[in-house]
Amino acid sequence: MLQIGFIRQNAALVKERLSVKHFGDVLxxxxxxxxxxxxxxxxxxxxxxxxxxxxxSKAIGQLMGKGEKEQAELKKQEVTQHKSTLQQLSExxxxxxxxxxxxxxxxxxxxxxxxxxxxxxxxxEIVREGGLKPSLPSNAVxxxxxxxxxxxxxxxxxxxxxxxxxxxxKGKGAKLQRALIQxxxxxxTAAGYTEYLPPLMVNEASAYGTGQLPDKEGQMYHxxxxxxYLIPTAExxxxxxxxxxxxxxxxxxxxxxxxxxxxxxxAGSFGSDVRGLNRVHQFxxxxxxxxxxxxxxxxxxxxxVRHVETLLNHLQLPxxxxxxxxxxxxxxxxxxxDFEVFSAAQQKWLEVSSVSNFESFQTNRMKIRYxxxxxxxxxxxxxxxxxxxxxxxxxxxxxxxxxxxxIKLPPVLHAYYGNAIIR
RNA sequence: GGAGAGUUGACAGAGUGGUAUUGUAACGGCCCGCUAAGCCGUCAUCGUUGAGUCGGUGCAAAGGUUCGAAUCCUUUACUCUCCGCCA
Numbered sequence: 293m294l295q296i297g298f299i300r301q302n303a304a305l306v307k308e309r310l311s312v313k314h315f316g317d318v319l320x321x322x323x324x325x326x327x328x329x330x331x332x333x334x335x336x337x338x339x340x341x342x343x344x345x346x347x348x349s350k351a352i353g354q355l356m357g358k359g360e361k362e363q364a365e366l367k368k369q370e371v372t373q374h375k376s377t378l379q380q381l382s383e384x385x386x387x388x389x390x391x392x393x394x395x396x397x398x399x400x401x402x403x404x405x406x407x408x409x410x411x412x413x414x415x416x417e418i419v420r421e422g423g424l425k426p427s428l429p430s431n432a433v434x435x436x437x438x439x440x441x442x443x444x445x446x447x448x449x450x451x452x453x454x455x456x457x458x459x460x461x462k463g464k465g466a467k468l469q470r471a472l473i474q475x476x477x478x479x480x481t482a483a484g485y486t487e488y489l490p491p492l493m494v495n496e497a498s499a500y501g502t503g504q505l506p507d508k509e510g511q512m513y514h515x516x517x518x519x520x521y522l523i524p525t526a527e528x529x530x531x532x533x534x535x536x537x538x539x540x541x542x543x544x545x546x547x548x549x550x551x552x553x554x555x556x557x558x559a560g561s562f563g564s565d566v567r568g569l570n571r572v573h574q575f576x577x578x579x580x581x582x583x584x585x586x587x588x589x590x591x592x593x594x595x596x597v598r599h600v601e602t603l604l605n606h607l608q609l610p611x612x613x614x615x616x617x618x619x620x621x622x623x624x625x626x627x628x629x630d631f632e633v634f635s636a637a638q639q640k641w642l643e644v645s646s647v648s649n650f651e652s653f654q655t656n657r658m659k660i661r662y663x664x665x666x667x668x669x670x671x672x673x674x675x676x677x678x679x680x681x682x683x684x685x686x687x688x689x690x691x692x693x694x695x696x697x698x699i700k701l702p703p704v705l706h707a708y709y710g711n712a713i714i715r
Numbered sequence: 716g717g718a719g720a721g722u723u724g725a726c727a728g729a730g731u732g733g734u735a736u737u738g739u740a741a742c743g744g745c746c747c748g749c750u751a752a753g754c755c756g757u758c759a760u761c762g763u764u765g766a767g768u769c770g771g772u773g774c775a776a777a778g779g780u781u782c783g784a785a786u787c788c789u790u791u792a793c794u795c796u797c798c799g800c801c802a
Contacts, residue, residue: 335762339771346734346771349783353733356782368782375782538725538759541741663725663741669759 293656294399295671296328296392309402312409312618320395327392334385338378345374397506401653403618404590404627410617417617419629422601423610426636426692434637435687436568438694442714444468445569457558457566457573459683464714469576471708472682473551476578479603480679485549485580490529492552493520498532501658503624503650513555522555526579527676534583535658538669544662545592546583546672549679551576569683570642577681581674583660586652589673590627593649596677597629600645603679608702609688610634612641626651633684637691642684647677690714 299306303325307318348371355364408417439445444465450458461469481487499505499521504512513522523529530550539546554577558566565571580599584592597613604611616628631645652671655661661669693700698715706712 332762335771339762342772343770345782350734352782357733364782371782540725663758668742669725 293396293653294402295652295656296324296396299396299399300325300328306399306402310399312403312407313400313621314411314619315400317398320398324392324395324399327388327395331385331388331392334381334388338381338385341374341378341381345371345378348374400623401626401650403621403625404649406615407621407627408615408617411619412617413620415617416614416620416630419613419615421610421612422605423608423634425610425634428636428692428694429696432637432691432694434568435635435690438690438699439465439568442699444690444714447568455573457571459569459572459574468686468709468714469682471705471710472680472685473576473578475705475708476603476680477549477551479606480549480578480580480599483547483599485547488526488530488533488548488550490523490526490533490550490552492523492529492555494523494528494532495520498528498535501532501535502528502654503622503657504528507623510559511557513557523552524556525554525577525678526550526552527581530579530581531583531654531660531674531676532658534660537660539583539660539662539672541662541664544583544585544672545588546581548581549578550581551578553577554681569687570638572683575681575683578679579676580679581676583655583672583674585662586670586673589649589651589675593627593629593647593675596647596675600631600647600677600679604631604633604644606702606704607685607689609685609692610636611644622648624648624650624653626653631678631680633688635684635688635691637694638687642687644684644688645678645680648675650674650676 294306299321303321307321310318310321348367352364352367352371355361355367408415410416433441436447442465443463444461446460446462447456450456450460453460477487493515496505496519499512504521504524508524512524514520515522521528529552530548533548534546553574555574558571558573569575580596582592582596601611601613611631611633614630614632616625616630621628625648628646628648630643631647632641633644634640635642651673654674655671660672660674662672664670689701690699693702698713700713701709701711703712
């Protein structure tokens with residue numbers, strides 16, 4: 293959520309930045325400023341009246357104490373009269389505040405100055421590429437065939453148990469998942485992230501805090517009887533650990549990592565995008581999250597990008613890093629880097645990580661603050677990134693490393709998987 | 716699922732109808748050869764003012780009673796203890 297004080301003082305800038313994100317309703321800025329003015333005006337009126345009433349009430353107490361009952365009765369009547377005026381005033385105030393709140397919530401986060409102005413995924417900026425694209429033998433096949441060949445995942449039975457998009461990992465496939473999760477967590481904790489294993493369902497306040505509500509409601513599975521949402525990413529429960537907290541400055545930066553399954557309805561997806569492991573409703577992901585001093589958040593973003601990049605290098609996968617354009621960024625982000633790995637058999641780039649700086653957009657909703665050097669409470673900045681999402685990593689590992697003898701795993705995974713090759 | 720106790724500022728912890736006491740930590744200042752101690756101020760949040768001005772709100776949340784509610788009443792959430800059920 294944008295901060296009203298900032299909007300008030302930087303109306304022109306806010307409009308200009310919103311246009312980079314292709315936010316249609318620029319006039320909403322003016323509307324919000326007008327509503328804010330109205331709210332503050334009504335506040336002054338109602339507070340002045342309340343001050344009078346408080347003073348009168350206090351006087352009543354004193355008069356009663358002195359035994360001057362008649363005087364006290366007069367004062368009582370005075371207060372009673374004010375009361376109905378106040379009632380009306382506070383009704384208009386509440387209405388105006390609600391309208392203001394409802395309007396502010398519609399604003400996406402403002403994009404950082406380095407965000408390219410484009411609208412579609414094609415206009416994302418390629419920052420750099422790394423790793424080597426393999427030259428596959430002529431009989432190379434996509435991962436969904438390799439999965440069958442080595443009996444790693446049973447999509448049909450997963451569909452029987454639940455529905456399509458709920459993979460049933462099996463035997464070597466299940467062990468590979470566990471190996472990757474363990475490796476990613478070890479790699480993250482070695483870099484100073486504290487490991488968490490959070491609840492997989494969250495309440496409404498948490499979903500609102502990270503911005504899934506109200507913007508992405510349709511993307512989450514909802515357990516209506518209890519009002520809980522299945523998490524679409526570990527970002528939601530983990531960032532909310534610090535909701536409504538004032539963090540000690542000594543504890544900043546807060547660095548957290550968590551493995552969780554992620555649940556996404558992915559309504560509207562179809563075609564080759566959803567083949568095999570390309571897009572599923574339940575998948576495993578290891579996430580990194582940081583809460584940092586506002587002055588440092590862009591340095592930390594670069595640090596997190598390098599962290600993920602190193603991981604991909606260790607996995608020996610060809611990758612590229614994209615800086616997302618305004619139109620392709622998420623509602624809550626100020627700057628996002630996407631990581632894609634090259635799936636050699638599909639000849640396709642697949643997104644495996646998204647690293648974002650949310651600045652104070654999430655922390656303002658969650659009231660995650662710290663006391664700065666002057667002893668003043670201030671919002672922290674929040675960042676997160678996948679490190680890493682498993683299914684597409686698995687797809688690429690299988691496809692890019694296929695040989696007649698089996699799937700050759702990168703050395704970092706040998707000990708975790710317990711073998712150098714999947715046969 | 717049942718019963719009881721509880722929820723007060725960053726933390727600790729008083730306050731049973733008259734407008735949130737005190738301590739600790741933190742921050743700023745004074746003092747000081749240095750350190751410690753001590754002293755003064757700030758220390759939930761919002762509005763307002765030329766201003767360190769003035770005021771509002773705030774005691775888990777929402778509603779109610781009252782001139783006045785942390786305090787009384789109702790509902791809800793959460794925590795703890797015991798019982799029940801259970802991996």
